[in-house]
Amino acid sequence: xxxxxxxxxDYSKEEYLRILELAAFFELNxxxxxxxxxxxxxxxxxxSTRTRLSFETAISRLGGRVIGFADAGSSSVTKGExxxxxxxxxxxxxxxxxxxxxxxxxxxYAAEIASVPVINAGxxxxxxxxxxxxxxxxxxxxQGTLDNLNIFMVGDLKxxxxxxxxxxxxxxxxNPIFNFIAPDELLMPDEYKxxxxxxxxxxxxxxxxxxxxxxxxxxxxxRVQKERFSDPIEYEKVKNIYILRDRxxxxxxxxxxxLHPLPRVNEIHTDVDRNEKAYYFDQALNGVFTREAIIAHTxxxx
Amino acid sequence: MEENIxxxxxxxxxxxxxxxxxxxxxxxxxxxSILRLDHIDNQITFGTNLESYKLGSKxxxxxxxxxxxxxxxxxxxxxxxxxxxxxIRNYAVTEKKEVEIPAEIRxxxxxxxxRCITNNEAITTxxxxxxxxxxxxxxxxxxxxxxxxxxxxx
Numbered sequence: 001x002x003x004x005x006x007x008x009x010d011y012s013k014e015e016y017l018r019i020l021e022l023a024a025f026f027e028l029n030x031x032x033x034x035x036x037x038x039x040x041x042x043x044x045x046x047x048s049t050r051t052r053l054s055f056e057t058a059i060s061r062l063g064g065r066v067i068g069f070a071d072a073g074s075s076s077v078t079k080g081e082x083x084x085x086x087x088x089x090x091x092x093x094x095x096x097x098x099x100x101x102x103x104x105x106x107x108x109y110a111a112e113i114a115s116v117p118v119i120n121a122g123x124x125x126x127x128x129x130x131x132x133x134x135x136x137x138x139x140x141x142x143q144g145t146l147d148n149l150n151i152f153m154v155g156d157l158k159x160x161x162x163x164x165x166x167x168x169x170x171x172x173x174x175n176p177i178f179n180f181i182a183p184d185e186l187l188m189p190d191e192y193k194x195x196x197x198x199x200x201x202x203x204x205x206x207x208x209x210x211x212x213x214x215x216x217x218x219x220x221x222x223r224v225q226k227e228r229f230s231d232p233i234e235y236e237k238v239k240n241i242y243i244l245r246d247r248x249x250x251x252x253x254x255x256x257x258x259l260h261p262l263p264r265v266n267e268i269h270t271d272v273d274r275n276e277k278a279y280y281f282d283q284a285l286n287g288v289f290t291r292e293a294i295i296a297h298t299x300x301x302x
Numbered sequence: 303m304e305e306n307i308x309x310x311x312x313x314x315x316x317x318x319x320x321x322x323x324x325x326x327x328x329x330x331x332x333x334x335s336i337l338r339l340d341h342i343d344n345q346i347t348f349g350t351n352l353e354s355y356k357l358g359s360k361x362x363x364x365x366x367x368x369x370x371x372x373x374x375x376x377x378x379x380x381x382x383x384x385x386x387x388x389x390i391r392n393y394a395v396t397e398k399k400e401v402e403i404p405a406e407i408r409x410x411x412x413x414x415x416x417r418c419i420t421n422n423e424a425i426t427t428x429x430x431x432x433x434x435x436x437x438x439x440x441x442x443x444x445x446x447x448x449x450x451x452x453x454x455x456x
Contacts, residue, residue, distance in 0.1 A: 007445065082423055105419040105443025124417050126444055191447070 003298050004111040006120045008129040008165040013172040015297070016136060022293035022302065023137045023286070026061075030289065034301040035064025041094035042068035043086070044121070045077060045101040050262065050284070051121050051130075055098050058291035062301075067094060087113045096299060099123075117298045125161055131261055132165040134290040138283040139170075139218055142257040147174035150215050154181040155222035155242045155267055157188040162261045163222060167192055171199055178203040179212065183238040185229055208241045214251045219244065221260045221280075223267050246271040259283055319344070319366040321388040322378075327351050329381040330361035332455055336377050336410060337370070344368050356384060372402075377410060379403040380437065381455055403434045411439060414452035418444035427456070 004010065011019070026032070040059045044052050047070060056066050067090075069075040076086060083106060090097060091114045099110055100121040107120035107127065122128040140146055151170060153163045157180050167188075170176050178196065180188045180203065187205065196203050206212075213219070224242050229235040243266060244258065257279040260268060264280065272278050296302045325333050330350045334340055345366040354360035369389060378385060379401040389397040407429045413420050420427045420443055429439035429448070436450040448454075 083419070084423065101419075102417075103419045103422055103444075104415060104417050104446065105413075105441060108443045109419050109423070109425060123419075124444070126446075 002115075002117045003300075004118045004120075005129050005294060005298060006107045006111055006118065006123075007127045008132045008169050010129070016133070016169060016172070019133050019290065019293045019297055020137050020140055022296055023133075023289045024141075026289040026292040026296075027286075030061045030292065031063075032061065032292075033063040034296055035059060035062035035299075038064045038095045038299070039093060040064050040066055040295070041090045041097045041099075042066050043075075043090065043097060043099045043101075044068070044070050045072045045075070045083075045099070045106070047071040048100050048122060051100060051128075051287075054284070054287040055121060055130075055291050057288050058295060059098075061288070062292055062295060064295075068098075083110060084113055091115045096295065119294060119298060125159055127165060128161055129165060130287070130291055130294055131162050132169050133294060134283065134287040135162070135166050135220070135259060135261070136169055137286050137290045138257070138259060138279060141286065142279060143217055143255060146170065148176070149173075149217045150177045150179065152179045152181060152213060152216045152219045153188070153222070154209075154219065154244070155224045156186045156228060157182040157222070158186040159225075159228060160222040163188075163220060164192055166220065168195070171196060171201055176201060179206065179216070180204070181206045181209060181242070183207065183224070183234070183241070185234060185238075186224065209244075209248060211251075213248065214253065216252060216256050219252075219256060219258045221258060221264075221267050223265055243267055243269055244272055245269045246275055249275055249277050252277065315393060316345075316347075316364050316366045316390055317393055318391050319364065319368050320370060321390060322363045322365075322375075322382075323360070323386045323388065324354065324357060324384045325361040325363065325378075325382045326357050326384075327359040327361045329455075330363070332381050333361075333363065333378050333385075336381070337374070339363070339365065342368070372399075373404070375399070376402050376404045377407075380407065380411060380453070403431055403437070405431055407431060407439060410456060411448065412454040412456050413441045413444060413446065414448040414454065415441065415444050415446040418446065420444070 059066050087110045097114055097118045098121050101123050104124035104126035107123040111118040120127055157163055226235050256277050258277055260280040327350045348363040350361035351359045385401045387399040388395045409426050413427055428442035432438045432440050439448045
């Protein structure tokens with residue numbers, strides 16, 4: 001049976017660890033010929049330059065060739081072709097499909113149609129599992145462990161798919177503590193809190209940054225978007241509360257690292273960039289190694 | 303009135319087959335369509351807008367020479383959760399059954415998420431039933447949860 005990666009929960013804890021181990025290998029040996037003679041379709045039905053280049057770099061470093069498109073405008077979608085037909089056709093050409101699509105559930109559907117494995121590079125607001133794995137790799141690299149960590153998630157915890165997936169994945173490890181910092185409009189949804197309660201994992205909710213940030217091992221920042229608020233006055237009230245500034249990191253633990261899926265707008269002040277606790281740019285580089293690992297695992301190359 | 307209904311039911315009694323009772327009147331035609339009763343040659347009689355203590359107004363369907371598999375009949379559980387089946391053999395009720403919401407639902411329901419691929423391309427919907435009462439269905443594709451309040455039959 002082919003191995004797709006559509007949702008983060010498609011992988012077991014053993015598979016998370018396998019990917020992280022492989023990512024460490026590729027970080028030391030990024031250029032490998034494992035994909036020699038193979039064709040990978042990179043189908044971006046909506047543009048995402050960062051994710052696409054990260055995947056295409058990973059494929060190139062593995063020695064594979066890329067076909068595909070960078071946005072739906074340059075594909076047959078503009079002629080009205082269904083996703084079904086596009087995937088059926090490309091299955092004939094490629095050994096693996098990497099797909100980004102604006103509609104939720106598109107990746108799961110594509111995986112059902114495709115005769116080759118599908119890696120989800122983001123389906124609307126639903127899932128972006130390779131982001132989660134690179135976040136985990138970044139956490140492992142900076143903390144040396146995935147157990148016993150105090151993880152702060154800040155900003156849009158309601159719609160932010162990256163925080164939901166990271167929560168699900170990290171809840172498989174020993175004794176995490178979660179601290180959620182979000183405005184009333186953007187709280188962590190109940191289904192995720194219920195999941196933590198069922199697993200006996202502690203979590204705390206805050207409306208703003210407090211002194212307890214000094215307990216953090218990981219500060220995972222997300223963007224609070226204006227369009228998420230039904231009342232613009234509410235947005236104006238909270239928009240500055242969720243901005244991380246350099247001085248706020250003064251009394252934090254030496255091992256703490258600030259993560260962000262990027263692109264950042266203003267939720268991390270640029271004065272944080274010089275702080276050694278800022279990790280978001282390194283995090284992006286980790287994406288290439290993690291994606292090399294995911295591709296190698298998906299195609300059983302290693 | 304109660305007497306009248308009883309009389310009427312007696313008149314149209316069937317020899318062998320299935321009587322599906324306690325269907326909410328407004329969902330009668332949906333039940334017919336889900337069970338594809340409009341595509342079979344069996345004799346069918348139905349009554350609707352009948353008085354019911356439980357439902358206010360109910361519908362009833364009698365299908366001659368038809369005995370449903372559980373999987374087949376359970377498809378109507380979402381729109382007729384209180385439906386009762388009487389299996390008739392030689393004019394006598396030989397078995398009574400209730401419908402049960404299955405663990406997985408294919409088709410029938412629309413995903414409430416307008417951004418879901420199933421609402422944008424011709425795909426049969428598929429849900430895991432995560433709660434039966436109140437109903438909560440998790441879309442196999444977009445992973446969003448459609449609850450009782452947002453439940454829409456296709």
